[in-house]
Amino acid sequence: MEAVVVDAGTKLLKAGFAVPDQPPSMLRRFPSVSSEMDAAVVDAGSKLLKFNHASSEIGPEVIPTQMKRVPEDESLTDASLLENVTVDPVVRGFIRDWDAMEDLLRHVLYTGLGWEIGNEGHILFTDPLSTPKAVREQLVQIMFEKFNISGFYASEQAVLSLYAVGRISGCTVDIGHGKMDIASVIEGAVQHISSRRFEIGGLDLTNLFAQELRKSNPHVNLTISDVEKLKERYACCAEDDAAYEKIQQACSEEQHILPDGQVIKIGRERYTVGEALFKPSILRLEAHGIVEQLVRCISTVSSENHRQLLENTVLCGGTASMTGFEDRFQKEATLSSSAIRPCLVKPPEYMPDNLANYSAWVGGAILAKVVFPQNQHVTKADYDETGPSIVHKKCF
Amino acid sequence: MSWQTYVDDHLMCDIDGQPGLRLSAAAILGHDGVVWAQSSTFPQFNAAEINGILTDFNEPGHLAPTGLFLGGTKYMVIQGEPGAVIRGKKGSGGVTIKKTGQALVFGLYEEPVTPGQCNMIVERLADYLIDQGM
Numbered sequence: 001m002e003a004v005v006v007d008a009g010t011k012l013l014k015a016g017f018a019v020p021d022q023p024p025s026m027l028r029r030f031p032s033v034s035s036e037m038d039a040a041v042v043d044a045g046s047k048l049l050k051f052n053h054a055s056s057e058i059g060p061e062v063i064p065t066q067m068k069r070v071p072e073d074e075s076l077t078d079a080s081l082l083e084n085v086t087v088d089p090v091v092r093g094f095i096r097d098w099d100a101m102e103d104l105l106r107h108v109l110y111t112g113l114g115w116e117i118g119n120e121g122h123i124l125f126t127d128p129l130s131t132p133k134a135v136r137e138q139l140v141q142i143m144f145e146k147f148n149i150s151g152f153y154a155s156e157q158a159v160l161s162l163y164a165v166g167r168i169s170g171c172t173v174d175i176g177h178g179k180m181d182i183a184s185v186i187e188g189a190v191q192h193i194s195s196r197r198f199e200i201g202g203l204d205l206t207n208l209f210a211q212e213l214r215k216s217n218p219h220v221n222l223t224i225s226d227v228e229k230l231k232e233r234y235a236c237c238a239e240d241d242a243a244y245e246k247i248q249q250a251c252s253e254e255q256h257i258l259p260d261g262q263v264i265k266i267g268r269e270r271y272t273v274g275e276a277l278f279k280p281s282i283l284r285l286e287a288h289g290i291v292e293q294l295v296r297c298i299s300t301v302s303s304e305n306h307r308q309l310l311e312n313t314v315l316c317g318g319t320a321s322m323t324g325f326e327d328r329f330q331k332e333a334t335l336s337s338s339a340i341r342p343c344l345v346k347p348p349e350y351m352p353d354n355l356a357n358y359s360a361w362v363g364g365a366i367l368a369k370v371v372f373p374q375n376q377h378v379t380k381a382d383y384d385e386t387g388p389s390i391v392h393k394k395c396f
Numbered sequence: 397m398s399w400q401t402y403v404d405d406h407l408m409c410d411i412d413g414q415p416g417l418r419l420s421a422a423a424i425l426g427h428d429g430v431v432w433a434q435s436s437t438f439p440q441f442n443a444a445e446i447n448g449i450l451t452d453f454n455e456p457g458h459l460a461p462t463g464l465f466l467g468g469t470k471y472m473v474i475q476g477e478p479g480a481v482i483r484g485k486k487g488s489g490g491v492t493i494k495k496t497g498q499a500l501v502f503g504l505y506e507e508p509v510t511p512g513q514c515n516m517i518v519e520r521l522a523d524y525l526i527d528q529g530m
Binding site (some may be wrong): 048133 | 483520
């Protein structure tokens with residue numbers, strides 16, 4: 001049986017069997033702008049969580065990790081007794097709510113991917129940068145003790161994203177929903193001193209978008225999930241600084257009709273969202289733009305590696321697939337203060353499109369094909385002998 | 397148990413029961429750089445290198461910009477455990493160093509030994525020494 005690769009992000013969980021040149025098999029596309037009642041929910045059976053599948057499409061689908069708590073007893077007809085509590089197992093990239101995570105994984109592995117109890121296989125997880133040791137240990141513990149898997153491996157998302165594009169050295173700019181990581185990797189090992197994690201991500205951009213839209217459309221009632229959908233559809237990056245200034249002066253407006261019938265006008269706000277990554281002052285942060293941050297991080301590495309790192313830059317993460325982001329990044333890179341221009345890597349042709357959204361997962365699938373057959377992973381016997389701390393010794 | 401026995405039987409042992417598969421070199425040094433025991437293959441090192449290693453244990457991140465030197469060989473510093481374990485990588489081989497109360501346990505490996513296996517061996521012995529108060 002193929003190993004399973006799981007990439008649990010703040011917003012979307014990507015899971016599937018390790019078949020690298022296909023997208024993850026468990027990616028369920030979230031239904032279009034939904035009200036609270038239709039949000040995806042996970043069913044665990046023994047706990048109070050239920051899962052409503054969104055409409056499944058052919059091809060890749062992603063499960064949102066945000067879950068909703070619903071009483072198990074279906075006989076409750078009084079709707080007001082239902083708690084509309086959303087549960088976020090993964091916060092800012094790190095797993096925080098372990099019970100919820102366990103339930104989510106139970107669904108993913110047994111229902112979604114078809115594992116049978118008693119016949120669990122190998123699993124590979126991805127970690128964001130600077131994952132605390134305790135989080136990794138807890139994950140290993142849950143996998144071996146609650147799920148009884150036969151083999152475990154964990155690897156950092158930065159390294160995996162590079163494997164997905166066929167490199168072992170380079171830098172990754174991973175802009176996810178809850179966090180942004182800039183990491184430099186040399187020969188498969190992350191250089192922690194020159195890697196940085198920022199606590200801003202798609203979530204903050206969504207909040208910014210909501211704020212801007214509320215300012216220009218004061219009479220429209222928007223929920224965050226509405227804004228999230230709008231952001232994915234409309235947000236884009238201006239071509240460069242000058243173009244952005246022009247857009248701020250005058251921009252064509254588009255009308256969008258929300259599912260509940262309200263009409264909303266979207267104009268320059270869509271460019272503001274894209275600009276925020278290059279000018280964090282828009283988000284009220286005292287920081288340099290993303291290209292400058294990248295150059296600064298790389299400058300802490302010994303100079304013989306600079307060329308190798310900057311010329312192999314990979315953009316990944318959901319937010320990086322914003323329209324116009326890549327072009328703007330390239331343009332800013334040519335203007336940057338470093339002697340060597342950051343240069344983006346083109347993914348190989350056999351990889352699916354939209355690789356940026358789940359490059360860590362694809363890299364995991366590639367790594368799984370190497371690690372598990374060569375028995376470099378943590379086996380049940382190893383875990384029983386040494387305990388959860390074995391993950392630090394064997395997985396890196 | 398002499399220190400040499402620790403090196404020969406516990407560090408330079410066969411890995412996973414496979415004859416011939418073992419670390420390429422190993423040693424146990426005191427914090428002052430004095431050799432307590434070493435394998436015959438352990439490289440000649442100098443005081444500056446040991447000082448660099450000790451400083452890195454006290455100030456994690458010290459060796460990362462310049463690299464870890466041992467016996468004249470340069471290793472690229474990879475993720476270790478600040479204050480406890482230093483790991484270095486050179487091509488497909490590398491080194492793991494774990495600090496105990498009074499000693500430093502070194503393990504050097506080459507292909508086909510994996511970094512994970514080297515870590516297990518070095519850290520297992522070092523943890524044992526820590527438990528014994530050394």
